Amino acid sequence: MTAVHARIHVSRPGFDLDVPLSVASGETTAIMGPSGAGKSTFLDALAGLVPLTDGRIVLDEEEVSTPRFQLAPARRGTVLLGQDPHLFPHLSARENVAFGPRAAGTPARMARGMAEEWLARVGLADAGKRRPADLSGGQQQRVAIARALAASPRLVLLDEPLTSLDPVTADGIRALLAEHLVGRTCVLVTHDAVDAVAFADRVAVVEAGRLTQEGAVRDVLGAPATAFVASLAGLNRVVGAAAAGGVRVDGALIEGRGDLRGAPEGAAVFRPGDVRIVGDGAYGSWSTRVVRVEPTIAGARVHTATGGIAVDVSLDELAARGLGAGAEVTLSVDAACVRLLPA
Incomplete structure (x- = not known):
């Protein structure tokens, strides 16, 4: 050897x-x-x-x-x-x-x-x-x-x-x-x-x-350090300003688990399957726009404008919500599903 x-x-x-x-x-x-x-x-x-x-x-x-x-x-x-x-x-x-x-x-x-x-x-x-x-x-x-x-x-x-x-x-x-x-x-x-x-x-x-x-x-x-590694792992990696308990990007606060004290920027890492489409005004949610929809074996992956966040949905949900390019959606992700890392 x-x-x-x-x-x-x-x-x-x-x-x-x-x-x-x-x-x-x-x-x-x-x-x-x-x-x-x-x-x-x-x-x-x-x-x-x-x-x-x-x-x-x-x-x-x-x-x-x-x-x-x-x-x-x-x-x-x-x-x-x-x-x-x-x-x-x-x-x-x-x-x-x-x-x-x-x-x-x-x-x-x-x-x-x-x-x-x-x-x-x-x-x-x-x-x-x-x-x-x-x-x-x-x-x-x-x-x-x-x-x-x-x-x-x-x-x-x-x-x-x-x-x-x-x-x-x-x-x-x-x-x-x-x-x-x-x-x-x-x-x-x-x-x-x-x-x-x-x-x-x-x-x-x-x-x-x-x-x-x-x-x-x-x-x-x-724990992907770059967007490319996150894509390999099938994860969202959103970089933004470090905030108390989360990362702020394009006006949205994505809360999670991790210590970003002293770091000017942080990355929030989470699975597209952990993101939910919710009603307006839901706690911890943010509004964004659909950029494109990508078919998957199990349904579809919806890519959005805020931090490039991807959301996995079923074909039924895709059709019921009319999730085409340009559609307005409100998203949320449970903080327990989000890992916070220094950017």
């Missing part, structure tokens, strides 16, 4: 990524952030595919990247698995999986035996002789996982490996990865909070090329 200590600084015209990261031996860290934040570049730098402008990368006690030195990717003991399995089309599934051990010097017969074992582990015991063109997308991704892990990498790098899969296949691959990543050092890039919760011990959030929040997955998702 390998520990990672890195500060990755990659700069080019119109782009600047400067992010520190440490990953303990046997731990999985998820890298999350909006598109264009630099997540894949970060992973490519760890793999040795992108040179550093500044900083350094250390795997265990071995320095593998600096601005003046770059250890070849093949000598790092890392594997990078992305959305495309990138299987060798002319090789069978067994030979694809055996490629890593054979490249490391394992005798061909032994490497093929290892490949058969790994194919069985990923649920493809009978697919060894089939070529990638004869496999489904989900099966190809399973072969790619087997190939990656059969190489006994000291560091596993995953770049959104489930994005191109249908939900049922993705669930199966997610369970497979969760099982086989136990005890391995891994850095995972994902847009999906489900993946972070399923795989990762910690999460690092990268926005505009900078680290904006880091910590245990549930701690970060439960």
Whole structure:
């Protein structure tokens, strides 16, 4: 198992990524952030595919990247698995999986035996002789996982490996990865909070090329420091002036639990499902305007003008109240459901 200590600084015209990261031996860290934040570049730098402008990368006690030195990717003991399995089309599934051990010097017969074992582990015991063109997308991704892990990498790098899969296949691959990543050092890039919760011990959030929040997955998702993290967690995060027992934004006072004494600004964090549409003049309520309505599996999410607060409603309530863009509504949220954090 390998520990990672890195500060990755990659700069080019119109782009600047400067992010520190440490990953303990046997731990999985998820890298999350909006598109264009630099997540894949970060992973490519760890793999040795992108040179550093500044900083350094250390795997265990071995320095593998600096601005003046770059250890070849093949000598790092890392594997990078992305959305495309990138299987060798002319090789069978067994030979694809055996490629890593054979490249490391394992005798061909032994490497093929290892490949058969790994194919069985990923649920493809009978697919060894089939070529990638004869496999489904989900099966190809399973072969790619087997190939990656059969190489006994000291560091596993995953770049959104489930994005191109249908939900049922993705669930199966997610369970497979969760099982086989136990005890391995891994850095995972994902847009999906489900993946972070399923795989990762910690999460690092990268926005505009900078680290904006880091910590245990549930701690970060439960106390989002930015609007982006709040959106990942499916939460409202409303920033305003700190007031006695709450946060004041656009004339509304949102009360909650937390200590904001001494803080000029605070953030109120709460679930859209905890917001209620109430009658005018109700205690602790505020009036606002509907900006847009977004369909959800269970009904609809109504986005409002005050602090961008979202409200989850049923389809019946949506129709009964006529909640279209421009509609005036009065909202309320129980203070017991609101967490107050320094902004």
